[in-house]
Amino acid sequence: MSNRNIFDEEFLNELRDRIKENDSPTFQQEERKRIISFDRIPKKLLPEIKYWKQLGFYLYNIDGDAVFYQAILPEGWYMQENGNSLRGIDIFDEKARIRGRIYYKASDFNPEAYAWLNPRYKLCEHFDYNKCMEEIYFGNKQEVLFFAGAIPKYNSVPEKIRPAIKEAKKLLIKAVNKYAEKHYPYWEDVMAYWGCFTSSREKLGKEIYFGNEQEVVFSAGAVNYEGRAPYVSEKELEAAADQLKKAVDVFAEEYLNLENGQSFQENDYMKRSRIYKG
Incomplete structure (x- = not known):
């Protein structure tokens, strides 16, 4: 060599x-x-x-x-x-x-x-590892101005439920975009809105799930809590909630062999809702 x-x-x-x-x-x-x-x-x-x-x-x-x-x-x-x-x-x-x-x-x-x-505010899609939910809101890493809702990770839910989850996400994003266009039309300008007061609103919504008061068998996600949603986004939020309810129905029918409205274990398990706090 x-x-x-x-x-x-x-x-x-x-x-x-x-x-x-x-x-x-x-x-x-x-x-x-x-x-x-x-x-x-x-x-x-x-x-x-x-x-x-x-x-x-x-x-x-x-x-x-x-x-x-x-x-x-x-x-x-x-x-x-x-x-x-x-x-x-x-x-x-x-x-x-x-x-x-x-x-x-x-x-x-x-x-x-x-x-x-960074712009002061933008559409945020943040995955909460503790809740295993993707939270969709308008704000930034430190502030939440408008919380639209949360959905489970797409690949983590059964295949037949995915279309409803996917459609719910589209509607939640549309709700955020309509809110932004109405209230913060210059949000993409990195120089805009920094003179506004700091906001620290919580992520509050209504979670839609199948289970009972002690156990969640399947959670379809959450939508902005009733009475707190901005008027401009109400239509999209209502439609998103309908998609999450549909996801729960599909879960019960396809994966637990239950008809809509039917429950099991002494009527203890059913489609329910509870407060979601992010």
């Missing part, structure tokens, strides 16, 4: 080890901390840089660095690691509201980073 081949093999082994090290959670976490401690902001920005400057960011080029700016953040703003993402960094304002986010895939060879500003 030639010296050249020996060198190539050693070099490639070293390169593979370095690439493997770059992909490790420890390396990614250390690099995130470094970016935060040195106030670095990626050069790939959404929206364009002028909007960041309007908020008070000062961004300076760094010699030899094609990925990051050296930044001076607006007064009171700070960055913090996102606990749910190995490569995420949240950008907070002086009121501890999440104003933006950085994605950073650290690498010695081909680092990738970009940052974006």
